Amino acid sequence: MSDFKQLHIQALVEANWETPDWQRLEPTWEGNWLLERHSMTERLKAHCDTLTVDVLGLHEIERGALSESERALLGDETCMVREVVLSGDDTAWLCARTLVPMSTLTEQEKDIAELGAVPLGHRVFNQANARRDAIEVAHLTIDGAVLLARRSRLWVNEKPMLVSELFLPHAPIYQEEG
Numbered sequence: 001m002s003d004f005k006q007l008h009i010q011a012l013v014e015a016n017w018e019t020p021d022w023q024r025l026e027p028t029w030e031g032n033w034l035l036e037r038h039s040m041t042e043r044l045k046a047h048c049d050t051l052t053v054d055v056l057g058l059h060e061i062e063r064g065a066l067s068e069s070e071r072a073l074l075g076d077e078t079c080m081v082r083e084v085v086l087s088g089d090d091t092a093w094l095c096a097r098t099l100v101p102m103s104t105l106t107e108q109e110k111d112i113a114e115l116g117a118v119p120l121g122h123r124v125f126n127q128a129n130a131r132r133d134a135i136e137v138a139h140l141t142i143d144g145a146v147l148l149a150r151r152s153r154l155w156v157n158e159k160p161m162l163v164s165e166l167f168l169p170h171a172p173i174y175q176e177e178g
């Protein structure tokens with residue numbers, strides 16, 4: 001496993017997720033990013049010419065290996081794990097780990113296991129009934145820097161998946177404008 005993956009994905013797995021203080025966070029620049037209910041992919045795209053996805057990993061995780069909170073949010077089920085890095089104009093901006101229960105990867109959603117370099121948000125938010133809930137936030141310390149992260153549940157055709165996202169140091173969430 002690469003050092004990058006070991007460090008960043010492991011930090012997401014071990015994060016201490018907390019319910020956000022909406023009133024305090026919502027009016028702030030970073031809060032506005034963290035609480036985004038629509039597509040993070042779209043939001044990042046607005047800050048670069050080219051957004052690219054590199055798949056770091058795609059594997060299965062047995063239900064016994066899920067954390068208690070993951071089980072509570074998704075159900076007690078074997079999941080597919082998708083791990084990616086998103087880059088804006090070749091600068092790494094976001095590292096994400098998504099858990100997709102096998103019962104979500106059925107019928108129209110089978111293709112979610114085979115997205116490759118297509119961003120998840122691009123696939124999910126193309127669908128009219130997509131929605132996001134259960135947004136939580138965390139601060140993760142990596143190489144001495146405190147980075148922002150969030151976890152949220154996405155629904156597509158009433159089937160869930162759980163997306164954890166870590167904003168890397170050069171991400172636009174840290175570059176307040178104006």
Ligand code: PHB
Nearest residue numbers: 040041084096119120121
């Ligand atoms: C993904 O393609 O897996 C992906 C893309 C953007 C995100 C999270 C996950 O914000």
